[in-house]
Amino acid sequence: MSHPKLELTNITKVFYPHTVNERIALKSVSLTLREGDFVTIIGSNGAGKSTLLNVISGAHRSEAGILRVDGADVTRLADHQRARYISRVFQDPMAGTSPHMTIEQNLSMALSRGRRRGLRRGVSAAKRSRFREELAALELGLEDRLGVRVGMLSGGQRQALSLLMATFSEPEILLLDEHTAALDPQRAALVTRLTGEAVARHGLTALMVTHNMEQALQLGNRLIMMHEGEIIFEIDAGAKERATVPDLLAEFGKVRGATEALSDRTLLG
Numbered sequence: 578m579s580h581p582k583l584e585l586t587n588i589t590k591v592f593y594p595h596t597v598n599e600r601i602a603l604k605s606v607s608l609t610l611r612e613g614d615f616v617t618i619i620g621s622n623g624a625g626k627s628t629l630l631n632v633i634s635g636a637h638r639s640e641a642g643i644l645r646v647d648g649a650d651v652t653r654l655a656d657h658q659r660a661r662y663i664s665r666v667f668q669d670p671m672a673g674t675s676p677h678m679t680i681e682q683n684l685s686m687a688l689s690r691g692r693r694r695g696l697r698r699g700v701s702a703a704k705r706s707r708f709r710e711e712l713a714a715l716e717l718g719l720e721d722r723l724g725v726r727v728g729m730l731s732g733g734q735r736q737a738l739s740l741l742m743a744t745f746s747e748p749e750i751l752l753l754d755e756h757t758a759a760l761d762p763q764r765a766a767l768v769t770r771l772t773g774e775a776v777a778r779h780g781l782t783a784l785m786v787t788h789n790m791e792q793a794l795q796l797g798n799r800l801i802m803m804h805e806g807e808i809i810f811e812i813d814a815g816a817k818e819r820a821t822v823p824d825l826l827a828e829f830g831k832v833r834g835a836t837e838a839l840s841d842r843t844l845l846g
């Protein structure tokens with residue numbers, strides 16, 4: 578049998594250990610993703626959602642536990658060593674792209690990422706035509722603006738571009754960290770749709786943190802709910818299509834204090 582794409586076994590993350598400020602952000606979390614699984618992650622503030630992504634990307638080291646990708650133990654690899662097979666889109670549209678470089682240069686850099694070739698000076702005609710094709714699929718008219726500096730684009734356009742850059746090199750694992758939260762509802766809906774399409778088209782294995790329950794139900798084949806550093810509820814492949822926002826609220830309600838911690842934007846999307 579093939580290995581899982583991603584396997585977390587008893588991952589524990591503690592901030593400021595052995596001090597008065599000690600905070601256990603992840604408490605022996607275990608989670609297994611098969612190739613093509615797309616898990617959405619919801620939970621109250623401070624539940625450990627971003628920390629989970631940070632431990633997977635290597636931005637944070639875990640104090641205990643093992644992290645495997647395709648069966649290989651990567652627990653001790655630094656984030657830049659994992660960048661070859663892990664892509665991430667952040668909440669801040671400014672984080673995923675270089676504003677002073679053109680759309681074409683940004684795409685070129687993303688494509689060569691992790692392939693040890695660095696940034697090539699020239700872009701071949703074949704590459705350029707691929708870029709045009711990929712950009713056209715975003716339906717933002719960016720395919721005719723390859724030479725425009727990314728700093729000139731709107732937040733929604735930059736986030737769509739970040740998503741394209743994170744997915745078209747077909748990473749082993751895609752991490753999405755509230756990547757639509759900073760966008761207005763229309764742009765958020767667009768980037769949500771593009772996310773579903775990109776993950777499906779490339780058959781990616783993905784994790785997405787969101788405060789929007791509708792989005793958490795709309796995207797992905799599995800869902801987990803976190804609270805105080807633990808996975809407290811899980812909806813598996815097969816059952817997710819039938820789950821509703823009231824079902825999720827009922828689960829939140831079971832955790833004392835968690836309902837109060839939910840913000841309006843969580844409820845309303």
Ligand SMILES: Nc1ncnc2c1ncn2[C@@H]1O[C@H](COP(=O)(O)OP(=O)(O)OP(=O)(O)O)[C@@H](O)[C@H]1O
Pocket residue numbers: 592593600601602620621622623624625626627628629
């Ligand atoms: N860099 C850090 N230094 C110290 N403590 C941290 C750090 N990052 C996270 N924490 C703490 O770890 C816990 C989990 O935080 P995390 O950001 O993972 O939660 P979250 O579920 O993503 O929350 P939110 O929905 O508010 O973004 C919190 O108590 C937080 O204060």
